[in-house]
Amino acid sequence: MSNFVYMFDDSNSEKKELLGGKGANLAEMTRIGLPVPYGFTISTDACKSYYDFGKSIHEEMEFQVLEALKILENKTGKQLGDPSNPLLVSVRSGAVHSMPGMMDTVLNLGLNDKTVEGMSKLTKNPRFAYDSYRRFIQMFSDVVFKVDGFYFEQYLEDVRKSKGYHSDPEMTAEDWKEIIVGYKGIVKKHAKRPFPESPKEQLFLSISAVFDSWNNQRAIVYRRLQKIPDHLGTAVNIQSMVFGNMSNTSGTGVAFTRNPSTGESKIYGEYLINAQGEDVVAGVRTPQPIATLQDDMPEVYQQFLETCKLLEKHYRDMQDIEFTVERGELFILQTRNGKRTAQAAIRIAVELVEEQVISKKEAILRVDPDQLNQLLHRRIDDSYERRQLAKGLPASPGAATGHVVFDADEAERFADDGKKVILVRPETTPDDIHGMVASQATITSRGGMTSHAAVVARGMGKACICGCDSIKIDLKIKQFRVGDTVVKQGDIVTIDGSSGDIMLGEIPMIEPQLSSEFQVLLKWADEMRELDVRANADNPEDAKKALEYGAGGIGLCRTEHMFMDAHRIPIVQEMILAETYEERNEALVKLLPLQQEDFEGIFEAMQGHPVTIRLLDPPLHEFLPDKEELLVQVTKLQLEDLNSEELRRKEQLLRKVRQLEESNPMLGHRGCRLGIIYPEIYVMQIKSIFYAMLRSIEKGIDVNPEIMIPLIGHVNELKELRQLVIDTGQQVMEETGVECDYLIGTMIEVPRAALTADQIAQEADFFSFGTNDLTQTTLGYSRDDAESKFLQTYLENKILSDNPFATLDQEGVGKLIDIGVKLGRKTKPRLKTGICGEHGGEKSSIKFCNDVGLDYVSCSPYRVPLARLAAAQANINKVKKQSEFQAQL
Numbered sequence: 001m002s003n004f005v006y007m008f009d010d011s012n013s014e015k016k017e018l019l020g021g022k023g024a025n026l027a028e029m030t031r032i033g034l035p036v037p038y039g040f041t042i043s044t045d046a047c048k049s050y051y052d053f054g055k056s057i058h059e060e061m062e063f064q065v066l067e068a069l070k071i072l073e074n075k076t077g078k079q080l081g082d083p084s085n086p087l088l089v090s091v092r093s094g095a096v097h098s099m100p101g102m103m104d105t106v107l108n109l110g111l112n113d114k115t116v117e118g119m120s121k122l123t124k125n126p127r128f129a130y131d132s133y134r135r136f137i138q139m140f141s142d143v144v145f146k147v148d149g150f151y152f153e154q155y156l157e158d159v160r161k162s163k164g165y166h167s168d169p170e171m172t173a174e175d176w177k178e179i180i181v182g183y184k185g186i187v188k189k190h191a192k193r194p195f196p197e198s199p200k201e202q203l204f205l206s207i208s209a210v211f212d213s214w215n216n217q218r219a220i221v222y223r224r225l226q227k228i229p230d231h232l233g234t235a236v237n238i239q240s241m242v243f244g245n246m247s248n249t250s251g252t253g254v255a256f257t258r259n260p261s262t263g264e265s266k267i268y269g270e271y272l273i274n275a276q277g278e279d280v281v282a283g284v285r286t287p288q289p290i291a292t293l294q295d296d297m298p299e300v301y302q303q304f305l306e307t308c309k310l311l312e313k314h315y316r317d318m319q320d321i322e323f324t325v326e327r328g329e330l331f332i333l334q335t336r337n338g339k340r341t342a343q344a345a346i347r348i349a350v351e352l353v354e355e356q357v358i359s360k361k362e363a364i365l366r367v368d369p370d371q372l373n374q375l376l377h378r379r380i381d382d383s384y385e386r387r388q389l390a391k392g393l394p395a396s397p398g399a400a401t402g403h404v405v406f407d408a409d410e411a412e413r414f415a416d417d418g419k420k421v422i423l424v425r426p427e428t429t430p431d432d433i434h435g436m437v438a439s440q441a442t443i444t445s446r447g448g449m450t451s452h453a454a455v456v457a458r459g460m461g462k463a464c465i466c467g468c469d470s471i472k473i474d475l476k477i478k479q480f481r482v483g484d485t486v487v488k489q490g491d492i493v494t495i496d497g498s499s500g501d502i503m504l505g506e507i508p509m510i511e512p513q514l515s516s517e518f519q520v521l522l523k524w525a526d527e528m529r530e531l532d533v534r535a536n537a538d539n540p541e542d543a544k545k546a547l548e549y550g551a552g553g554i555g556l557c558r559t560e561h562m563f564m565d566a567h568r569i570p571i572v573q574e575m576i577l578a579e580t581y582e583e584r585n586e587a588l589v590k591l592l593p594l595q596q597e598d599f600e601g602i603f604e605a606m607q608g609h610p611v612t613i614r615l616l617d618p619p620l621h622e623f624l625p626d627k628e629e630l631l632v633q634v635t636k637l638q639l640e641d642l643n644s645e646e647l648r649r650k651e652q653l654l655r656k657v658r659q660l661e662e663s664n665p666m667l668g669h670r671g672c673r674l675g676i677i678y679p680e681i682y683v684m685q686i687k688s689i690f691y692a693m694l695r696s697i698e699k700g701i702d703v704n705p706e707i708m709i710p711l712i713g714h715v716n717e718l719k720e721l722r723q724l725v726i727d728t729g730q731q732v733m734e735e736t737g738v739e740c741d742y743l744i745g746t747m748i749e750v751p752r753a754a755l756t757a758d759q760i761a762q763e764a765d766f767f768s769f770g771t772n773d774l775t776q777t778t779l780g781y782s783r784d785d786a787e788s789k790f791l792q793t794y795l796e797n798k799i800l801s802d803n804p805f806a807t808l809d810q811e812g813v814g815k816l817i818d819i820g821v822k823l824g825r826k827t828k829p830r831l832k833t834g835i836c837g838e839h840g841g842e843k844s845s846i847k848f849c850n851d852v853g854l855d856y857v858s859c860s861p862y863r864v865p866l867a868r869l870a871a872a873q874a875n876i877n878k879v880k881k882q883s884e885f886q887a888q889l
Helices: 016-031 044-052 059-076 115-123 126-143 149-162 173-191 199-213 217-226 290-296 298-315 342-354 360-366 369-376 408-416 430-438 452-460 516-528 540-548 559-563 569-577 581-606 627-640 645-660 672-677 679-698 715-736 751-755 757-763 771-779 783-789 791-796 813-827 843-851 861-888
Strands: 005-007 039-042 089-095 106-109 234-240 251-256 268-273 319-326 329-337 388-391 393-396 399-405 421-425 441-444 463-466 472-474 479-482 485-488 492-496 501-504 532-536 554-558 611-614 705-709 743-748 766-769 832-835 856-859
Touching: 005 016, 005 059, 016 039, 016 044, 016 089, 016 234, 016 329, 039 059, 044 059, 044 199, 044 234, 059 199, 059 234, 089 199, 106 126, 106 199, 115 126, 126 149, 126 173, 126 199, 149 173, 199 234, 217 430, 251 290, 268 290, 290 298, 298 319, 298 329, 342 360, 342 369, 342 516, 360 516, 360 861, 369 843, 369 861, 393 452, 399 408, 408 421, 408 430, 421 430, 430 452, 441 452, 452 463, 463 492, 516 861, 532 540, 532 861, 540 581, 540 861, 554 559, 554 581, 554 856, 559 581, 569 581, 569 645, 581 611, 581 679, 627 645, 672 679, 672 715, 679 705, 679 715, 705 715, 705 766, 715 743, 715 757, 743 751, 743 757, 751 757, 751 771, 751 813, 757 766, 757 813, 766 813, 771 783, 771 813, 783 791, 813 832, 832 843, 843 856, 843 861, 856 861
Parallel strands: 399 421, 421 441, 441 463, 532 554, 532 856, 554 611, 611 705, 705 743, 743 766, 766 832, 832 856
Antiparallel strands: 005 039, 039 234, 089 106, 089 234, 251 268, 251 319, 319 329, 388 501, 393 463, 399 492, 472 479, 479 485, 492 501
């Protein structure tokens, strides 16, 4: 018989996969003696069983829940449904990984028309009891019956206005009784059933709702974003209630043991006096900073500080704590490792090492490499005058500019059209997650620093401003007003999530600077990684940026990008349009000094670090205008003047475009094939490299060039072009009288090259795996067609687990890389190998490269810090696994 239910004091606090993150933490906190309201957890196994039994709670599970309920009743001295001394419980979801998409909490479960009278007598506070009951009806109906909370809020507001009240605290017990009757009418109308009076029915309906929420749309979206497996399921936590809305000596709050935005070692959070449950994060009332609790309840504040220290010491990490104060008594409802910005994650990790709480290796493993992109976002240029339109709470750092939208679906539509948007809402809910993903930033008029919008935005690394109550939002006509200023949907605003400022229009941004803690962490990472990290850079500016971010060289310089300059394109087109070798050579002579100048700048920037230079790769037609556009232009010119010189030139271009047009350009006349048919193009490039090398040497600059031949599929291709490089280089060295060292290698990007790597290695000094094209040629996918036509469906239907152009396909493409490395090193044991596709900046792909023994990865300059950290993590985990394996022998 399976065990589906565990009390908080069972010895299972380490079993996070079984109890979920929340359940495991509640058990652990109970074990270490914290004041945790007692309860039990229904396991993730129960969730799986629920789905196995056709989304139903079977008899065995029901029996175990009722047995656990008896234990809870005995422990508290209260009974669920007892009018004289009722037990009230909360029902919360609790997945293994924290998931904003899961079911919202149900509080005060167990209240009905009889138990509310018992609560009223026991507390001698009828207003409190009936307020709790109306909250429960709304929460339960929203979460379990899916009755939109809007109906309840609208009804409450109408009643409040009719009585001349301005806020909920003015409502009396009799007022709440009236509201309860109205709420039950709303339930009957929209749920097509009466509100359940039986507490046990309430309990089991809530448990089913938690299990159902595992597969709701927002949970599925979040799991896909965070790459959380679908099979884990969620646990359910049933916990006895404590009340923060019982009096002015009661309250509820959320706090972090360190600042989740900056990492500062100081308690950070918010609370509300005489409030319950989700009020702090729901954005209904603007909460108070946690520091003011010292004035309101000094003894509770001191106890809370000591509890924070105990929890952080026990868990050895920054904690996110939910607490309630009931009539001056502190209760800890939850603790978990707190979500944090990248800036905070780095500072906390480094400071915990300095405080001798964790090791350097643990600090490196604590920071998610993907988070580092947050630190490389731009910020507002302070030299420009800020005209502040409004100011809110700086909930998530960073800056953004975009078109204002007021709806999550519209945010997604705007983003699909290529527009940058900023989502503006009174507050966000988990249903808005897709809009937040599509937006550059989020603004809310309500809520605090721990509201849904703030927490989700920080997790995504996006700017966010909350609690900006000076903006008056009208969702119907899609605009907000600040004083006399009206901002309509589509208007552009700029926000600074670090200061809370909102400004009209677009303001220039500047590049970010890395913190001292960031530099320290990356220094530790460099000490612990085996993989070298290079950058893809095609010009001196990118080369300098790569070096600034810690690159060990350039792993890919795409020489065709040097042709894309507006001043050079006409010369390139002149070369392509040439009918004879002599005409083509005239254009090449013009291009040579331009490329030489670029290479000199790159060599100077890299100061002796290796520079891998790929000779021209794409098909020639890519340098010519679009055929359809040319047809339109030619047609217009023919109508205007049949004898014009412009018409003659355009017709010539059109003929050449048609001549060069290919059925499948990716597999056509490009790369080494172009160099073999038109060797003079490669000769020009090779000469420009050697002239740049020799000129740099004369200036006293160290150079370390690696010349890479693209798209090799047969050793004979490389043999011919290798000789071309050697002969051309020798000619230049004899001409200048200067000798220099260099390597000649190839890019492995077609399967045949990987499968015959032992032969190709005979002619290569290094291999660089071009994983972008290797993915296309291995899977048989055209990237553009796949991503626009079927790839998203494949991901949604789990045909593929990841986008293979973003995350390396280790079973297919990875196997070819592994074969290529082994065969290549069989021929040349010291053969240098690396990858230079976009996968070089993706953490799981970097781990794969480390595990198969590559020498380096190469990625965008802006992803170099990420790659350095990911490479260190990969090596730490590899060494750890090897040690564990040795220990088992």
